[in-house]
Amino acid sequence: xxxxxxxxxxxxxxxxxxxxxxxxxxxxxxxxxxxxxxxxxxxxxxxxxxxxxxxxxxxxxxxxxxxxxxxxxxxxxxxxxxxxxxxxxxxxxxxxxxxxxxxxxxxxxxxxxxxxxxxxxxxxxxxxxxxxxxxxxxxxxxxxxxxxxxxxxxxxxxxxxxxxxxxxxxxxxxxxxxxxxxxxxxxxxxxxxxxxxxxxxxxxxxxxxxxxxxxxxxxxxxxxxxxxxxxxxxxxxxxxxxxxxxxxxxxxxxxxxxxxxxxxxxxxxxxxxxxxxxxxxxxxxxxxxxxxxxxxxxxxxxxxxxxxxxxxxxxxxxxxxxxxxxxxxxxxxxxxxxxxxxxxxxxxxxxxxxxxxxxxxxxxxxxxxxxxxxxxxxxxxxxxx
Amino acid sequence: xxxxxxxxxxxxxxxxxxxxxxxxxxxxxxxxxxxxxxxxxxxxxxxxxxxxxxxxxxxxxxxxxxxxxxxxxxxxxxxxxxxxxxxxxxxxxxxxxxxxxxxxxxxxxxxxxxxxxxxxxxxxxxxxxxxxxxxxxxxxxxxxxxxxxxxxxxxxxxxxxxxxxxxxxxxx
Amino acid sequence: xxxxxxxxxxxxxxxxxxxxxxxxxxxxxxxxxxxxxxxxxxxxxxxxxxxxxxxxxxxxxxxxxxxxxxxxxxxxxxxxxxxxxxxxxxxxxxxxxxxxxxxxxxxxxxxxxxxxxxxxxxxxxxxxxxxxxxxxxxxxxxxxxxxxxxxxxxxxxxxxxxxxxxxxxxxxxxxxxxxxxxxxxxxxxxxxxxxxxxxxxxxxxxxxxxxxxxxxxxxxxxxxxxxxxxxxxxxxxxxxxxxxxxxxxxxxxxxxxxxxxxxxxxxxxxxxxxxxxxxxxxxxxxxxxxxxxxxxxxxxxxxxxxxxxxxxxxxxxxxxxxxxxxxxxxxxxxxxxxxxxxxxxxxxxxxxxxxxxxxxxxxxxxxxxxxxxxxxxxxxxxxx
Numbered sequence: 001x002x003x004x005x006x007x008x009x010x011x012x013x014x015x016x017x018x019x020x021x022x023x024x025x026x027x028x029x030x031x032x033x034x035x036x037x038x039x040x041x042x043x044x045x046x047x048x049x050x051x052x053x054x055x056x057x058x059x060x061x062x063x064x065x066x067x068x069x070x071x072x073x074x075x076x077x078x079x080x081x082x083x084x085x086x087x088x089x090x091x092x093x094x095x096x097x098x099x100x101x102x103x104x105x106x107x108x109x110x111x112x113x114x115x116x117x118x119x120x121x122x123x124x125x126x127x128x129x130x131x132x133x134x135x136x137x138x139x140x141x142x143x144x145x146x147x148x149x150x151x152x153x154x155x156x157x158x159x160x161x162x163x164x165x166x167x168x169x170x171x172x173x174x175x176x177x178x179x180x181x182x183x184x185x186x187x188x189x190x191x192x193x194x195x196x197x198x199x200x201x202x203x204x205x206x207x208x209x210x211x212x213x214x215x216x217x218x219x220x221x222x223x224x225x226x227x228x229x230x231x232x233x234x235x236x237x238x239x240x241x242x243x244x245x246x247x248x249x250x251x252x253x254x255x256x257x258x259x260x261x262x263x264x265x266x267x268x269x270x271x272x273x274x275x276x277x278x279x280x281x282x283x284x285x286x287x288x289x290x291x292x293x294x295x296x297x298x299x300x301x302x303x304x305x306x307x308x309x310x311x312x313x314x315x316x317x318x319x320x321x322x323x324x325x326x327x328x329x330x331x332x333x334x335x336x337x338x339x340x341x342x343x344x345x346x347x348x349x350x351x352x353x354x355x356x357x358x359x360x361x362x363x364x365x366x367x368x369x370x371x372x373x374x375x376x377x378x379x380x381x382x383x384x385x
Numbered sequence: 386x387x388x389x390x391x392x393x394x395x396x397x398x399x400x401x402x403x404x405x406x407x408x409x410x411x412x413x414x415x416x417x418x419x420x421x422x423x424x425x426x427x428x429x430x431x432x433x434x435x436x437x438x439x440x441x442x443x444x445x446x447x448x449x450x451x452x453x454x455x456x457x458x459x460x461x462x463x464x465x466x467x468x469x470x471x472x473x474x475x476x477x478x479x480x481x482x483x484x485x486x487x488x489x490x491x492x493x494x495x496x497x498x499x500x501x502x503x504x505x506x507x508x509x510x511x512x513x514x515x516x517x518x519x520x521x522x523x524x525x526x527x528x529x530x531x532x533x534x535x536x537x538x539x540x541x542x543x544x545x546x547x548x549x550x551x552x553x554x555x556x557x
Numbered sequence: 558x559x560x561x562x563x564x565x566x567x568x569x570x571x572x573x574x575x576x577x578x579x580x581x582x583x584x585x586x587x588x589x590x591x592x593x594x595x596x597x598x599x600x601x602x603x604x605x606x607x608x609x610x611x612x613x614x615x616x617x618x619x620x621x622x623x624x625x626x627x628x629x630x631x632x633x634x635x636x637x638x639x640x641x642x643x644x645x646x647x648x649x650x651x652x653x654x655x656x657x658x659x660x661x662x663x664x665x666x667x668x669x670x671x672x673x674x675x676x677x678x679x680x681x682x683x684x685x686x687x688x689x690x691x692x693x694x695x696x697x698x699x700x701x702x703x704x705x706x707x708x709x710x711x712x713x714x715x716x717x718x719x720x721x722x723x724x725x726x727x728x729x730x731x732x733x734x735x736x737x738x739x740x741x742x743x744x745x746x747x748x749x750x751x752x753x754x755x756x757x758x759x760x761x762x763x764x765x766x767x768x769x770x771x772x773x774x775x776x777x778x779x780x781x782x783x784x785x786x787x788x789x790x791x792x793x794x795x796x797x798x799x800x801x802x803x804x805x806x807x808x809x810x811x812x813x814x815x816x817x818x819x820x821x822x823x824x825x826x827x828x829x830x831x832x833x834x835x836x837x838x839x840x841x842x843x844x845x846x847x848x849x850x851x852x853x854x855x856x857x858x859x860x861x862x863x864x865x866x867x868x869x870x871x872x873x874x875x876x877x878x879x880x881x882x883x884x885x886x887x888x889x890x891x892x893x894x895x896x897x898x899x900x901x902x903x904x905x906x907x908x909x910x911x912x913x914x915x916x917x918x919x920x921x922x923x924x925x926x927x928x929x930x931x932x933x934x935x936x937x938x939x940x941x
Binding site for chain 3: 054055060061064066067073079083096097127128243259260372377
């Protein structure tokens, strides 16, 4: 297996409604990633596109539509798609393009233009449910989060107050992110008093729908040493997809995230993640998901992640900074782009370039994770310097 | 280079930009209609719902009783072995009280979706459905419920042949 | 050097114009069961990774990858979806194996076209929402425009395109999987009603339902397998211009670039000399000719004569589409490329029965993702 490096990163601002089209957003992020490492499109051997449902952009076969914006014109271009987990999966596809020895330099671009979907982006999620046994009941996306959150709270006896601390932390962290859609200083009471959407989910428990794009440049060791003074290395990757029969699973624990994490830890030779990883960017489309995922990633025992938050361990200046970027809750959630934003954040943090978001103590290793489908898929990337 | 970046691209629009015609949009939709073949397992499941019954498939490899039924066992990767009739009672595994529609429009009456583990299926194996005849404040995980069926003449061979699931009252 | 990769098992579900008796899940289970039996593997124990291809709007389900693991024996395993043709998934599987982190990888692609009630609207939804869709044209108009320019540039004729249709549908009569085998003449094709002239009704492949599953293995794992290995010698894929406005109308540049990548990898200098047959995309009649030229099997403008002279017939010097192609077998959405690979594997194993190409040692399969895309892939397979 060849070593694979990340040598460049870029992203657009995440906004409610972007003036730019999906193609233009992709271009802006891709251009920025290439510029950041002094490469041009001529240096790129292959392109990986990540984007969530076609229904957002309102274009069937969206990967083909985005090909020029993402730099894929007349190149080997692929779009991967594992639902919400796509943003951390696209760099895994980029990794195997390079680690296989097939390509030296790969551009990975993730884009989402959710505001194109009318009357509401959530419309794209109505058809994620089984067409025969579920859709007739009129389910919407909030249901699955509410059902999972309730099960998680009930099994472990976790309170909404404890969970709300995650939203408070991440939205505050996002105040320092120049691309953030929803950075703000809020309190636990603000979360608890915000509108109840689908109990136990309140409005401020949820990340916003956004438009945006992110991109990274990945390359082989040979190229990395030539083009970069501080390459960040891919140390581990993992992904797992659980059964589609989600009503046959106990939702309190994301086993698929654990399996994905173990796959990545094995590859990176990590035995004790809590001690060996310095920054975590778990997927946080809802505040409880950050806790759920920290447990699945084996940073603590099931049911104990809330305490880490309460004790300040996961604060940016805590012992284990979690979502120093501001996460999806704060920076915004253009689905696939949001996942890749987490990988960009690790890249900047590990190189000591995260500015006001920089976590103290020269972090050497970070983990990004995303999640998706019917509470079903986990994707994990571990980067180190 | 994050610290050296001074300009982050992307242009945010406001509602006024649209209202005042400062940006243009092109509207359009897709006529995407489907008639999904239910297949062998779900086909039978729907037929039985029409008769007012819930059925599952049993796998003799792992001894699980699977609902919704499938003709293959995903754990053993072999065909499942037999049809099993289930009760129309079960236990709430988790629930939500939903106050908004998918497009975030408020509902006048909340809906109560739940995962209901069905009696007779493997422990914890359930389906997604709705609860009814219950005060939202009284719903609990672990609550026992029973299917409330549509009249036979109204049933169409669909999951909605069960109107909703209502609490089983103690002693009732 | 990364390990060599082989296809060690293949499986199919019956290809039909509609399949009302089974759900897509049951269809996938059937194909997977056959493939695992062919390779002698247990998916729950022996397979390290799964790669599927699908597009949400073909399925009528957002985030369709949710629904693939169970019927493949892939629940709680590394599974991924590529929104591309099945040959692109094979490329991904081969790359995964070449990283050294997975030794056995499964690829799946299917078409449940008959579930769609408005397929033409859905196909049109792939066109640019701002520049093209408001004009209201059917997506196959793109093929009409392309055919027109291709015939103009190459000097090939509508009559020669009609011969491709007659050849492929006739060859499909020898293929028990094929849904559209028929004894028709080029005159029948030319007499059929025009759709997007010069394209006529019989110039377009008709859709079919079906599923293909394949098992790939690293060389070090092949000896544990029951199936006869067919080696992957090279592959490539490419996306050309993403808009109609910037499209190359005469030449299939995506096929040329994908083939160059595959030839380089396989060490092929002269495709015609180094290959024994090819399964080429023929979603439309002219495409087979256009792709022969793009893949340097013949010189530009020569493909028409070849079909006229019978060179590409099953009993010709260089058979093209011995399976009957998409025109004879049916178009299978993203599984189309996998069908071509399936045929190539049978040919190289010497299991193609009455349509066996004698002494076939090395073959090529190529796919195109249909209108309005300019995406295609190429894979070259060989026997020991």
